[in-house]
Amino acid sequence: MGRDTLHAIWEEMQQSPVPRPPLVTVGYDEVPVDDPAAPKDDRVRPPQPSGPEITVSEARPGFSTLIAIEDALGDEKRASERPSGYAHARVLELFTFVLLDGSLDSAASEEEKRAFVAERLWHRLPQGGMSTVRRVEVRPADGGALLMRVWCAVPRVELQEK
DSSP states (O other): OOHHHHHHHHHHHHHSSSSOOOOOOOTTSSSOOTHHHHHHHHSSOOOOOOOOOOOOOOOOHHHHHHHHHHHHHHHHOOOOOOTTTTOOHHHHHEEEEOOSSSSOOOOOHHHHHHHHHHSSSSGGTTGGGGGGEEEEEEOOGGGGGGGEEEEEEEOOOOOOOO
């Protein structure tokens, strides 16, 4: 809130000589109390069923999900897009990981770094897996950790004309 809003609230509170009485509220797990002024309903209310327990979690969408979303949205985009000069651009995607346990040495060979990525990080690579990896860098980071960067090629997607 800004100062003007706070000042307006303060002025309104000063003009009201009697504070309003407290409101009676119900929690989410309580059944609301019927208003006594409302007309009475003689029907018996059925018991409220308790629904299934819902668990919410966050996860990275899989590549097949991302492709399906892109396909669904892409049809609308393609209808309005004009061709650009970017179709043949070479693009790399950079993945950054922090290795905390010392399972890899900062002076590891290229084969060792690629083997680590293939064994431990394959599920985080784009569609195409290890065939998309162009470069793997490992550098020391704070506290004995290692910073690993994996450079992966982004495949070209050809637009299909309908």
